[in-house]
Amino acid sequence: MTHTIGVIGLGNMGRNMAATLVKKSFTVIGFDLSETACKQAVEQGVIPASQLSILTEQCDIIILSLPKAEHVEAVCLGANGLIHLVTAGTTIIDTTTSVPETSRMVAAECVKRDIAFLDAPVSGGPAGAAAGTMSMVIGGDMKAYRHVLPVLEAMSSTRVHVGDVGAGNIAKIANNMLAAAHLITTAEALTLAEKAGVDPEKVLEAINAGSGRSAASQAMFPTWVMTKAYDSGFTMGLMRKDVGLAKTLAQSLNVELPMAMKSAELWEDSIHKLADSDDFCCIAQCTNPLLFGKEDNA
Template sequence: MPGASHTRSQEVGHRVGHRQFEAEEQGMGRQVGVIGLGNMGGNMAITLARKGVVVTGLDPSSAACERVAAQGVAIAGDLAALAASSDVIVLSLPKAEHVEAVCLGEAGLVSRVRPGTVVVDTTTSTPETSRRVAAAFAEVGADFLDAPVSGGPAGAAAGTMTMVIGGSEAALAKALPALEAMSATRVHIGAVGAGNIAKIANNLLAAAHLITTAEAVTMAARAGVAPEKLLEGINAGSGRSAASQGMFPTWVLNKAYDSGFTMGLMRKDVGLAQQLIAELGLDLPLAAATAQAWKASAETLADGEDFCAIARRTSEDLFGKGE
């Protein structure tokens, strides 16, 4: 959900506008499969269908399937049927373990895909999982990209997401028409796993910025400065961030808390950062403090709450919903 930074020199592709998906020109079919039709995956599938892509979806939830079917997305009977009809397969799943189960489990996707298929995993997963899954697909002649996304359900619905991508340039070139139809910005970070490393770093910063912005707003409010005016000043200066520019005006100060990204998902992503830091043997005290704050927030904020509600831990008076 939180926006990734834009490294222009490595950006691949360009904005789609209203151009339809012309995959034949890239030497591949026009058919895309989407596995996972929740808030993100469902909106990706609908966006692709709206732009002229033949889309097949799959999800265990009948309600999720019905929602996208009403918008022109075909529903596959099973994993084998989806794989048989898809040139590009997009995964939109909650966690790394779900990616492994879908791809490498008994009768999983790796045993179903056709040679030449490109699997694009938009899940915020781990680099180790991505590398393991990519190796399995390579053995059957398929390609794999880890391409976690930012922009939330609204970005998925509008086709304005940012994707940070790990994988080979050849695989990216084959999948690019589909990715262009789904997103506004694509940054090729490096080899398989690099996309997830970039997304983990991005979300660690977003998690920290929400807390530091809440603290700065609280300090200024107690000193007599209105939060809205403080943010206007910060956003004109060097302290600005996606939290001050987007999250606080859109979801915090108005107490809407309806971004579509949950506390549970951000806790998961901060945990991935903490895990990676430990694996690398690094001592990063501010990252550790951020992780501890998000872990402690479970005492008062349930996993299903909006992730911006972390601000309430700083000041319930300023940021709480009240009665």
């Protein structure tokens, strides 16, 4: 595949995805409103575009990595949005953790102009984006998915095509709902062990050998919590947003999910102790600030 790939949004995720594609011998043109982000991307081999129109003139596959659904809508459907700039036959891959309604609305406008749109939110954080080991859950037309599969394969180690447009976002919201809850329940399990006089590190090892393990216990706690590193690259604010998306989706469907709602409440309440800019794994500190605080005597 010789396509020139455009990446819009050069934050921690977008920039590292772009850099991974460069390493895989793709030509990548990047755009971001932040000059700092653009300079960092250039250092990683990305060609900068000063305007969206410059990017769209050269790219028939465009990847979005944006903060929220409203940014996706603005970039795609705004007065100077992508639907007014890209040529027919272009495929837009949206890796933003967005909402299904926005993806479906954007896709409906794109199809009128013979533009394909896939919602393809990712998991794995900036490190996974940089290593090309992310997982992707994808919604959209199967023909469009197959067309861009070589690009997706270069960016990720695991891909699941979930269904029509919007299905990828629903799958990602469900995944992050679990990840958010697992961080809290793992912190509670280790607190239980500590209060009972057993080494939490040993109990974490035991959990990871048993049926209670999760990505929180296997990766997040060993890497960022127990080490007190708290530098995953994913923030409290972003996870609060994702938990809020799960809560809103459940309410819109009139589904009773008591565990999910309690988790959402705990994440919402954590704003009184943890800033949006803090690492998302810091949520463990709300359960046990002495055990999980950045200093043992915090």
